[in-house]
Amino acid sequence: MSEENWIEVGSTDSIEEEDLIRFDHQDKTFCVYRLTDGFYATDGICTHEAVHLEDGLVMDDEIECPMHQGIFNIKSGEALSPPACEDLKTYPVKVDNDKIFIKID
Amino acid sequence: MKNNIIILGGGQAGIYAAREIRQNDTESNIKILSEENLLPYERPPLSKDFLLDKKNEDDLYFHSIEVLKNENIDFENVLINKVDFEHKKLFSKNEDVYTYDSLLISTGSDNKRLSLDNNLNDDVYYLRNLEEAKIIKEKVSDKNKITIIGGGFIGLEIASSLSQLQKKVTVIEIGNQLMGRIIPKQIADLVQNTHIEQGNEIILNKQIDKIIKKNGIYEILLNDNSIIETDFVIAGIGSTPSVKLFENTNLKLDNGIVTNQFCETSIKDVYAAGDVCNFYHPFYERNMRLESYQHAQNHGICAGKNIAGVKTEYTSIPWMWSDQFNLNLQLTGICDDYDEIIARGNDINSGVIYFFLKNKIIKGACGLGIAGKVGRDIRITSKLTEKNTIVDKQILSDQNQKLNKLIQKQ
Numbered sequence: 001m002s003e004e005n006w007i008e009v010g011s012t013d014s015i016e017e018e019d020l021i022r023f024d025h026q027d028k029t030f031c032v033y034r035l036t037d038g039f040y041a042t043d044g045i046c047t048h049e050a051v052h053l054e055d056g057l058v059m060d061d062e063i064e065c066p067m068h069q070g071i072f073n074i075k076s077g078e079a080l081s082p083p084a085c086e087d088l089k090t091y092p093v094k095v096d097n098d099k100i101f102i103k104i105d
Numbered sequence: 106m107k108n109n110i111i112i113l114g115g116g117q118a119g120i121y122a123a124r125e126i127r128q129n130d131t132e133s134n135i136k137i138l139s140e141e142n143l144l145p146y147e148r149p150p151l152s153k154d155f156l157l158d159k160k161n162e163d164d165l166y167f168h169s170i171e172v173l174k175n176e177n178i179d180f181e182n183v184l185i186n187k188v189d190f191e192h193k194k195l196f197s198k199n200e201d202v203y204t205y206d207s208l209l210i211s212t213g214s215d216n217k218r219l220s221l222d223n224n225l226n227d228d229v230y231y232l233r234n235l236e237e238a239k240i241i242k243e244k245v246s247d248k249n250k251i252t253i254i255g256g257g258f259i260g261l262e263i264a265s266s267l268s269q270l271q272k273k274v275t276v277i278e279i280g281n282q283l284m285g286r287i288i289p290k291q292i293a294d295l296v297q298n299t300h301i302e303q304g305n306e307i308i309l310n311k312q313i314d315k316i317i318k319k320n321g322i323y324e325i326l327l328n329d330n331s332i333i334e335t336d337f338v339i340a341g342i343g344s345t346p347s348v349k350l351f352e353n354t355n356l357k358l359d360n361g362i363v364t365n366q367f368c369e370t371s372i373k374d375v376y377a378a379g380d381v382c383n384f385y386h387p388f389y390e391r392n393m394r395l396e397s398y399q400h401a402q403n404h405g406i407c408a409g410k411n412i413a414g415v416k417t418e419y420t421s422i423p424w425m426w427s428d429q430f431n432l433n434l435q436l437t438g439i440c441d442d443y444d445e446i447i448a449r450g451n452d453i454n455s456g457v458i459y460f461f462l463k464n465k466i467i468k469g470a471c472g473l474g475i476a477g478k479v480g481r482d483i484r485i486t487s488k489l490t491e492k493n494t495i496v497d498k499q500i501l502s503d504q505n506q507k508l509n510k511l512i513q514k515q
Binding site for chain 1: 149154477480485509
């Protein structure tokens with residue numbers, strides 16, 4: 001795992017618990033979540049229709065799309081409820097000195 | 106116990122019921138009988154991304170045939186034209202007989218149709234199924250001026266799509282606002298503004314007196330004697346439950362098939378789900394009929410559980426959406442019985458929501474915003490509504506305060 005793939009997202013206190021922030025890097029959008037047991041990251045656009053998940057609701061381990069209520073598991077990316085049927089891509093996250101990093105391939 | 110379970114109607118409620126039954130019952134035979142020779146497909150894109158060529162037919166199916174085969178769910182294209190509830194039999198047009206132990210009726214709804222007193226009824230097009238969407242898409246391709254009769258969800262979604270295809274669109278609505286059956290006027294007016302900004306003409310408070318055809322052009326005569334000239338006419342004026350098959354049976358009908366909170370009809374072992382039902386909602390303590398994606402899905406799932414013996418009440422708080430241009434409109438709860446309205450936001454770029462309260466308890470909300478901007482708050486409102494929450498109005502009206510706080514306080 002090369003160090004250069006870890007991209008700094010921001011400080012840990014920039015995300016409230018059970019919430020998310022949007023993070024744009026180059027031409028891609030990601031969502032970074034703070035759940036009760038840590039930080040997670042997924043693609044930032046719903047797989048159903050091109051809408052930003054940053055406006056969605058985080059409940060337990062799930063993110064619900066704000067447009068049509070498709071639901072994904074944040075940790076696995078699994079599409080749990082229609083109209084979403086294609087899984088959401090997830091990314092490794094690490095915290096170092098109160099800073100969040102995600103590994104983008 | 107191995108039963109024969111028949112699902113009459115191959116739409117969204119039917120397929121979700123079938124899969125739910127299979128999850129709870131690996132033994133029984135499950136057969137979906139569908140009038141359309143198509144696997145169950147999503148209807149919302151028909152008036153939007155399908156017309157705009159952003160989605161094609163293959164993108165619309167809920168599941169492939171392989172999924173149904175893996176779950177041992179049979180799907181048959183057949184037109185049933187007689188029902189014998191006493192002997193638990195269905196008869197096809199070709200006199201094939203289908204015997205059931207449990208029956209789910211999920212026949213959906215049909216378009217209300219205009220009744221014109223000349224021979225132009227076939228010149229008015231409707232959009233409910235894939236076939237109709239294909240016909241409209243093909244027919245409008247060489248037309249310019251399109252008139253849509255009815256300013257409800259379907260009419261406005263088609264108006265939005267055709268406008269994006271550079272058509273000159275006129276919408277004629279009989280009421281004094283768009284989407285007047287369920288959407289508050291404040292939100293309807295914002296939607297109307299967007300249509301006008303995008304070049305669509307919106308005519309309110311007008312009835313159609315007559316349509317005549319001259320040299321391939323239609324003249325729509327309105328009740329104020331004005332005339333709209335148009336190349337093509339589409340109507341979206343509501344729907345009626347598809348119950349014709351049951352009209353001379355002892356199945357209880359009243360604006361649809363009457364069901365209780367367990368999707369049970371007045372006849373033992375006969376269930377109904379989706380658009381066709383006038384179902385009892387225990388939260389609202391009354392019957393209602395809904396036509397929406399979420400309802401078709403969740404009601405189908407609920408019926409599936411009950412058919413499989415998992416007794417389950419249907420308690421979903423209504424939720425629906427409409428996408429027009431880059432706007433996403435959402436409604437949750439029932440917004441016609443309130444004593445106070447609280448507004449949140451005043452710019453559709455960040456979302457505008459109206460909350461409806463009665464005796465300080467939140468009853469529902471309707472919001473509009475650029476794609477997805479109101480979704481989280483509308484979803485939170487559903488959760489607050491189902492718990493009869495007394496809300497802090499200060500938080501509701503202040504867009505800088507997240508509504509998540511209201512849930513967490515419970």
